[in-house]
Amino acid sequence: MSLTGFERRYIHLPVSTEEDFLIRKILMTHDPDGRQLDAQQLLHAVKNIIHRASPVSEADCHPENVAVWDADAIGLHDSLGYTIFKISHEVLSRCFEGGDIHTKTMSLFDMLGKFRWDAKVVLVVAAFFTNYGVLQLQVQLQSRNPLAALVALLRQVPSDLSGFRAQFKAFTLLVKTVMELTEVIIEFESLPLQQELLEYKVISAAKSKIYLGSYWIFRSSLACFSLIADLRTRKQDQVNSNSITIAAWTMRNLVCKLSALCCDLREQVKMCHQQIDSRLYEKLPNLFNQIHVDNQEKLKMLIASGDNFPLMDCLSKEKHSISELKNKVVILLISKPELLPIEKIFLLVHQTYDHPHQEKIGGSYVVLWVPLSSSHGWSHADKISFQFLSGSLPFWSLKQPGLLNSAVVNFIIQEWNFKEEATMVVLDTNGMITNSNAMDMIWIWGAKAFPFSISREKELWEVEKWTLQLMIDGIDPLLTKWIEEGKNFCIFGSGNADWIRNFSSKIKEVSNTELQLEVIYVGWRSPTEKLQSILRIIEQENLCTYLTFTKIRFFWLRLESMKSLTSRQENNDDDDMSKEILGLLEVDDSDDGWVLIGTGSLPGLIKLQGQKVTEFFDLFPVWAENLGTMGIVGAIKSALEPTLSTGPCDHAEILAFNEGLLKGPVFCAVCKRLKEKYVLYKCDATG
Incomplete structure (x- = not known):
């Protein structure tokens, strides 16, 4: 028996x-x-x-x-x-x-x-x-x-x-x-x-x-x-x-x-x-500081259920046991029952389950939604929110989150510092916490960030450059295709319909020459009903390519995540990337407009705003001549930012080489002129 x-x-x-x-x-x-x-x-x-x-x-x-x-x-x-x-x-x-x-x-x-x-x-x-x-x-x-x-x-x-x-x-x-x-x-x-x-x-x-x-x-x-x-x-x-x-x-x-x-x-x-x-x-608390051979004991204690099948696939409603999470990276999505605003939910789903890189890593990780009620008990509204969302998400979830042990809820609130904002705590295959909140890195890199640890975040950030690929990677298939093809294109934003009409007209004139330049409208940080109106104007008058309202929200959410991550990096006071990101996030719909121009995945973007946009068009004959040798960013920069010195300059920089990241021109930080490239071999042997 x-x-x-x-x-x-x-x-x-x-x-x-x-x-x-x-x-x-x-x-x-x-x-x-x-x-x-x-x-x-x-x-x-x-x-x-x-x-x-x-x-x-x-x-x-x-x-x-x-x-x-x-x-x-x-x-x-x-x-x-x-x-x-x-x-x-x-x-x-x-x-x-x-x-x-x-x-x-x-x-x-x-x-x-x-x-x-x-x-x-x-x-x-x-x-x-x-x-x-x-x-x-x-x-x-x-x-x-x-x-x-x-x-x-x-x-x-x-x-x-x-x-x-x-x-x-x-x-x-x-x-x-x-x-x-x-x-x-x-x-x-x-x-x-x-x-x-x-x-x-x-x-x-x-x-x-x-x-x-x-x-x-x-x-x-x-x-x-x-x-x-x-x-x-x-x-x-x-x-x-x-x-x-x-x-x-x-x-x-x-x-x-x-x-x-x-x-x-x-x-x-x-x-x-x-x-x-x-x-x-x-x-x-002691359990999560111990090393185990797998994640089973920690998950059993954390989920703390008398049910042998306490988990469910939200879409299929199929019931799962904790043992099915063995040898997987588990991302605990901890939130209130309403989870996130709808556009953030869409982006999270896109980056975790619809991301192109997700196919390469298969079932190596599971996002497990752990909703916690903001009150002492689950209200009727909490239950309705959970039932609605749990039928729409591709994640796993607790089958009965309202029965989660009060000791576990208190542990999450006090030890993991959960308050109001959704967080994503990552447990590796041994159940060790490798990232106390992977939300930002997932919004930026999606499944590419696997296994979503802090060390992986640092690794990604060390090789990342200020490129169009970083800003829009994965948001829209057409833009991803343009990046892979190495096309020149610009993204721009404005809340002024007349400015958009004028810019679109002039950029079409420039693009009708030998320059191939794709143009995409991305709105501004806080989308409103006004943005819907602008998008209708762009579509009706066929002014340019544009992101949909939802994808525009994705774009700015990613930038906000980049700002959050760069602010946490060490020795980041003079980081040009964080300054560029912050500058874009501070633009609102009252400004005339801004423009970012770059080439595919090549590092280096040039930002134009205000009078610089006018100079960009006025100096087109000047910078167009240098397109073949300097590329679009280098040509525009050399025309809009004249050299600071006409004499000789011996400023040198040693840049770590990463395959594919130094294909474009590099300009001197002192005189603003195009640098010559040399190769230096260095031996770091110690014994």
Whole structure:
């Protein structure tokens, strides 16, 4: 038998009481085979039946009571519906047979031996309430629905149930108590990390109550089934017999028994919660500072779920276990339930799952969304946000984020400094934190930043140059193609429609000569309704190529991320790139316009603004002559920035060579003239 250590030990303990003997008999039937059932969802469906079984006004209907239910059953040899039907059929058949109720109860344990304890009780409860729901439909509808009346007649359901009033009153109390005890059993079984964090005596006390609670839930369900059987077999002249009173008293006695068990078990579960919370909060900080062979222990502690399949693929809704994250880089996307503004969500999806480089690294990493409520509990608005977004994202997510352990939530808030802004904490394949927030680097480089560590961020930044490729890489396929082809093109922005018309007209005149220059409009940092109007003008008048409203937002989000990353780099006070980025971000829609001109992935861009744009067009005959030798950036720079000295200059720089990064011209920082290129070989041998 696949019993836990406690269950095996219990079977071999000396028998001291009648209850101990009963528990031993129950454990002898228990042989779980790993099949899984979402007991919480099935119980929710049962609650819906109870709610609908009694006539209520429309005003009493809460949206959650009519929510679509989708139970998760994994490993069942039969469908969930058929399993419930088999239990229902078996119990009803036994209600019409002789024999004592204890024997019938134990036969249910034999039938459900392969299931976990929470699954056992909820399946029996579901089997009863399926029959009870059918009965109530017939009773409520037979007076006004001919089909219901005919079915009730064939099933011999009496039209007048007033004689069963005492039984139904006791029945109502029993149903309420059965549901309460079932909920507590399910709550205990869903407690995370029981073996790792709970003391043996705490587990044993709770488990003993669960075994007994399961027995009395089964026995009470049989009593409830018997009531339905009585309705079909008892004749009208037998309705007021003593057996009705006896049945009612039997149910009330069961209520007392279940209530006492429920109270005791609830105290045990409360104690378990407290012990798990305190020990988990103590364990987490040290755990993430330790080196492990894989990420499994850390993820199990962090997700802290009693569910064997606590994760789900948001799009397919397929359930996943933590073990499926083994040997993967895991990016924990921690946020509020509403995640991010929609344009940021689009960019995040684009950079992590639609990025061209993503195909090269396959399933080497998983983005796991961990939404945390901003309040002490999940509000209805939080649940709606999560349900909507979790159906649209290509990420993985916690299946039930509202059940995330409070100790874990506190750990994330305090140790990982989570406040309001979404963050992406990266765990390597050993579960070590390699980046406390990879959001900016992912928005800039996307999947190219794999494995998304701080060291990878530094590596990327060291070889990065101020190029058009850095600014727009991956945002638009056409622009990416132009970069790969090494084309000359300029990007520009302005909120002045007349300035855009004038610039577009003049740039077309320049491009109609031997110069091939592609032109793209990218708006400004804070897109508004005014930008939508500008885009319509550009399209209607065919002024130039432009990015869509969403892609314009992508462009500026990437620049903001570049600003954030460059500001964190060491010795960055005089970094030209950060100055250029900051300059662009400070431009708004009130300015006439700005222009950036460059060639493909070659380093070096020239920025034109204000009077410089006019000079750019006026000096076209001058700089056009040098295009062949200096390239477009060098030619324009030499025309707009005359040399500071006409005499000789011996300023020299030693630049580290990186393949493909020094193809263009290099200008002297002192005299602004074109430098000659020399090759220097240096030996750094130390031994």
